[in-house]
Amino acid sequence: MAAQYGPHRWSAGDRDIDHTDAFRAANFTVCDLTGARLRDCDLTKVKIVDSWLVDVSVSGYVQNLVVNDVDVTAFVAAELDRRHPERARLRQMRTAEDFRAMWDTLEGLWAETVARAERLPEQALHERVDDEWSFVETLRHLVFTTDAWASRTVLDEPMPYHRLGLPQTAYSPTDAAALGMDLDARPSYAQVLQARADRMALVRGIVDGLTDTELARACTRAPAPGYPEEARTVGGCLSVVMDEECEHRRYATRDLAVLEAGVEGGAGGV
Template sequence: MSPQFGPHRWSAGHHRNDDTERFRGARFTVADLSGARFVDCDLSGVKIVDGYLADVDVSGYVERLVVNGVDVTAYVESELDRRHPERVQLREIGSAEGFRAMWTTIEQLWTATTARAERLPESLLHERVDDEWSFTETLRHLVFITDSWVNRTILDQETPYHQLALPQTAYSTEDAVALGMHVTATPPYAEVLAAREDRMKLVRDLLTPLTDADLGRPCHRSPAPGYPEGPRPVAECLAVVMGEEIDHHRYATRDLTVLESRHTP
């Protein structure tokens, strides 16, 4: 992906918990943190000295991760690229045609994965693995991503959110409800799938006539109230959408493997 299409991590600004800085610069000495769980936390600059790390699972944006004096970042990235070549395809996008090809890849990945999921009982599609989003919740979040970065930002719609859209956990539930989202709802899988298919078609319809000149057009509306303000080019918005699609597909397939192991036909 060319530099102007580079990935960014967006958060919802004031929707964060007011107590987020309580542990900034904290020092834990001879402390038992076994079983601790850090969700959507900024761990940049963290240093662990003489720690005991066994069965540790780390996921997220990783840059310069050093383990026992060895920078393992490049290895992790190259292994992810090997397992998920769509990551490489996304980084190498440099044109409107590249975005169309990337979306075709995403549609193919999700078509296969959705068919795989639907071989399970519906109850499992609503079941969380290790407290991560269920398959149904993941689809709802991707509806939110499309509404935020396509409908609102690129297409400049003020309140485009589907009622079944599910924002990130850091986003205020009260604010999401005010925007028309029923975040605590437990809709049937078929309803969520219909919303998801509608939003995927929306992206396809947007990309079909897209030209290289369109990619640089600035979008002035933020993805959702509370996000950082400022213009973003169409290309950047599309890159966020496709990056989210790829990342959540990886999480979904990981968890489907666990759910399949629980299911005895």
């Protein structure tokens, strides 16, 4: 299908188009989007018709995803739960004891993942796979997550942000700098691991002292400037922390498999 339109197809080339709503409700007809990358974009109500989706990778929040008139949302969720049963446990948390048990699980899973990562040379831990965050960058993001959703919201600390924290890609670099984060830092794995260990210990302290009553307490601060001002409870904030822990471990193990294969392949060729 693509070849017949040849020279008439429009292509964005290698241009980067960031932070815009110029394409809201736009129609792309007979356009060549081969190799396009959409990161942290709102694709609500996007409709793709009579197009070629070959070797397409989609990740993110998925709801009501219909492919060729088949809603595949439940299938995707069930398969992810089968591969990562901690996801289902996360959704079932209700009591303080549930939160403690979930954190126990996450500590164990991350201990295994860190041990696996440390069997690789340090250079590999700074390497991005398919332009996703490196293992070190993933840990830096989880440092920020804890600072924002545990220290600032649950513990009500106004400026808890570690210099090496890494916010989500859509967060304003100017705002991040104002909070003391150095997005251009290139720390060692050991430096990041220490910050990460401190944050995990902080969450452990919170869940160890957690009560069912405390779960319902309203938090008075947003996670960081720029976040919407809305009602948040201790339980809701801790759920965000644990959801981030689950999902980013999933991404990390996915990419570690690629890095491991590369190291093994390199060793085999020597």
